[in-house]
Amino acid sequence: MTKRKYTVLFLLFCFQLFAQSNDSLNVNFKVVFDRFPLELNKRYVSTKKDTITVTAFKCYVSDLEIQFADKTVFKEKNSHHLLDLANPSSLQIPITKNSDKIISKVTFNIGIDSTTNTSGALGGDLDPIQGMYWAWQSGYVNMKIEGQSPSCKTRKNQFEFHLGGYLQPYNAMRKKVININNKSDISISIDVSVFFAEVTLATTNSVMIPGKIAMELADLSSKMFYSE
Amino acid sequence: MKRAILILGFGGVVFGILAFSKSYFTPLYFEVPKSWPQPEYDFKKNPLSEEKFQLGRHLFYDPILSRDNSISCSSCHAQATGFTHVDHDLSHGIEGKKGTRNSLALINLAWNKDFHWDGGVNNLEVQPINPITNPVEMDEKLEHVVAKLQQSSKYRNLFAKAYGDEKVTSQRLLKALAQFTVSLKSTNSKYDQVMRGETSFDAQEQNGYVLFKKHCASCHTEPLFNSDKFERNGLAVDTALNDLGRIKITGRKEDHLRFKIPTLRNIQFTKPYMHDGRFKTLNEVIKHYNSLGHDKSLPKELAKPMNLSDNERVDMEVFLNTLTDKTFLFNPRFQFPRE
Numbered sequence: 245m246t247k248r249k250y251t252v253l254f255l256l257f258c259f260q261l262f263a264q265s266n267d268s269l270n271v272n273f274k275v276v277f278d279r280f281p282l283e284l285n286k287r288y289v290s291t292k293k294d295t296i297t298v299t300a301f302k303c304y305v306s307d308l309e310i311q312f313a314d315k316t317v318f319k320e321k322n323s324h325h326l327l328d329l330a331n332p333s334s335l336q337i338p339i340t341k342n343s344d345k346i347i348s349k350v351t352f353n354i355g356i357d358s359t360t361n362t363s364g365a366l367g368g369d370l371d372p373i374q375g376m377y378w379a380w381q382s383g384y385v386n387m388k389i390e391g392q393s394p395s396c397k398t399r400k401n402q403f404e405f406h407l408g409g410y411l412q413p414y415n416a417m418r419k420k421v422i423n424i425n426n427k428s429d430i431s432i433s434i435d436v437s438v439f440f441a442e443v444t445l446a447t448t449n450s451v452m453i454p455g456k457i458a459m460e461l462a463d464l465s466s467k468m469f470y471s472e
Numbered sequence: 473m474k475r476a477i478l479i480l481g482f483g484g485v486v487f488g489i490l491a492f493s494k495s496y497f498t499p500l501y502f503e504v505p506k507s508w509p510q511p512e513y514d515f516k517k518n519p520l521s522e523e524k525f526q527l528g529r530h531l532f533y534d535p536i537l538s539r540d541n542s543i544s545c546s547s548c549h550a551q552a553t554g555f556t557h558v559d560h561d562l563s564h565g566i567e568g569k570k571g572t573r574n575s576l577a578l579i580n581l582a583w584n585k586d587f588h589w590d591g592g593v594n595n596l597e598v599q600p601i602n603p604i605t606n607p608v609e610m611d612e613k614l615e616h617v618v619a620k621l622q623q624s625s626k627y628r629n630l631f632a633k634a635y636g637d638e639k640v641t642s643q644r645l646l647k648a649l650a651q652f653t654v655s656l657k658s659t660n661s662k663y664d665q666v667m668r669g670e671t672s673f674d675a676q677e678q679n680g681y682v683l684f685k686k687h688c689a690s691c692h693t694e695p696l697f698n699s700d701k702f703e704r705n706g707l708a709v710d711t712a713l714n715d716l717g718r719i720k721i722t723g724r725k726e727d728h729l730r731f732k733i734p735t736l737r738n739i740q741f742t743k744p745y746m747h748d749g750r751f752k753t754l755n756e757v758i759k760h761y762n763s764l765g766h767d768k769s770l771p772k773e774l775a776k777p778m779n780l781s782d783n784e785r786v787d788m789e790v791f792l793n794t795l796t797d798k799t800f801l802f803n804p805r806f807q808f809p810r811e
Contacts (some may be wrong), residue, residue, distance in 0.1 A: 267595065327530070363595070364514075364518070364596070364598060364643065364646070364647075365595075365598055365650070368640055369640050371641065372614055372642055373642050377595075377601070379598070379606075380592050380593075381592040411722070455723050461551070
């Protein structure tokens with residue numbers, strides 16, 4: 245009995261130490277290509293045998309929520325994060341204080357909700373200067389994937405996917421729920437190879453408006469996110 | 473106990489700073505005329521102040537917003553003509569390049585839900601991103617504008633007055649511009665004076681008003697003389713421009729050739745008319761609507777012929793002239809800011 249007590253005390257002590265050394269809980273995103281870290285301007289080959297170079301990868305993650313095993317929920321306020329592969333610090337999001345509670349789920353939206361999309365001029369990660377805003381048809385781009393592939397018979401073999409749109413029936417935001425089972429930082433992979441495994445680049449290589457194709461690709465973008 | 477006193481003391485200081493900083497700005501009150509609808513614009517998210525209004529006014533008249541410092545908002549939106557581009561069917565921007573549409577009048581924007589002829593812009597605050605970045609208008613980048621303003625001592629000073637510090641951000645810039653444009657309110661035309669019982673229409677104006685209510689007011693609804701809706705109005709597509717209207721935004725078949733129903737206030741001075749400025753005179757506009765009817769592709773409001781006589785068309789135009797508001801067109805607060 246006492247032995248058990250000591251174990252508990254020891255564990256608590258450890259957690260205390262842990263909390264002191266690292267007092268924020270992070271959600272860390274890792275952009276990968278088939279489980280290898282994705283590097284910009286490097287060549288990859290998709291399962292469709294397309295040779296692909298990605299020159300830009302950006303996306304919004306919003307309304308982050310963490311559910312703990314004890315059924316409590318942490319909701320981040322004003323939760324809008326621009327993940328930009330060219331800016332590694334943007335991929336690590338400290339969201340709350342570390343606790344010793346077991347995390348069971350993390351939920352978030354890929355993209356920006358319709359209320360935020362109609363809220364006028366915003367700042368920070370939502371500043372239109374971030375290059376993720378459409379002017380002529382107000383609204384945020386939820387995900388941007390740009391690059392080159394010889395499979396695209398376009399100018400400079402470029403492909404451009406700007407996925408967005410908030411007006412029904414073409415609301416391209418996607419909700420994602422990821423099951424977790426640990427206490428510390430959450431690691432989520434965004435696998436770009438999942439996207440290129442299903443897109444036929446010869447015919448679909450430039451999507452820059454809301455609509456049916458953007459909706460299909462948004463479904464696909466949601467499959468890119470998984471827990472490590 | 474000591475701790476509690478400390479917290480209280482600290483709270484007091486914070487409150488003092490907040491109270492002081494608040495009194496630093498001069499609040500403005502946006503008056504809504506009696507019996508008018510509530511504005512669409514959310515003033516709570518951008519409370520009006522004299523300092524922000526003045527900053528917005530300077531920005532509105534300053535070509536610093538364009539790539540080569542040649543074009544300002546007022547280039548296509550001049551006050552004396554209801555803040556539109558008079559005598560140009562299609563507006564021209566940087567290096568004389570031409571766009572595809574007639575610039576809209578900036579009148580009573582606080583009551584507008586959507587902006588642009590196709591309603592593609594959903595909030596007044598984000599509208600300026602369009603002319604600033606459009607290659608045939610100002611052809612500039614928003615981040616360049618922010619950098620140029622940050623380098624200008626005049627604007628550092630104006631931003632400090634408006635926001636309490638010199639930092640320039642796109643959000644502050646856009647919100648200040650919106651403070652100016654949302655304040656462009658026209659509520660004192662002869663029509664308004666008649667409605668307030670201060671004067672009355674003459675016989676011709678009165679007859680025109682009756683005809684207007686019968687034939688036009690279902691879309692150009694009083695007292696704003698516009699509507700949130702988008703409609704077809706029987707104009708043939710200009711094949712050089714091939715502008716299909718709202719369908720470009722919504723992708724919906726029913727929005728084919730639908731355009732914004734703009735306000736008719738100050739219409740006497742906002743010529744030329746229609747989305748592509750194809751009519752130079754109001755007479756031509758009225759003639760166009762008088763020529764419609766018996767066409768299934770038209771909305772029900774236009775499906776029945778108006779059959780106006782020549783005299784009635786004149787009366788209609790005489791009534792439309794009562795929507796002219798000289799106190800708005802010559803309001804010194806809306807003029808180029810002289811330093």
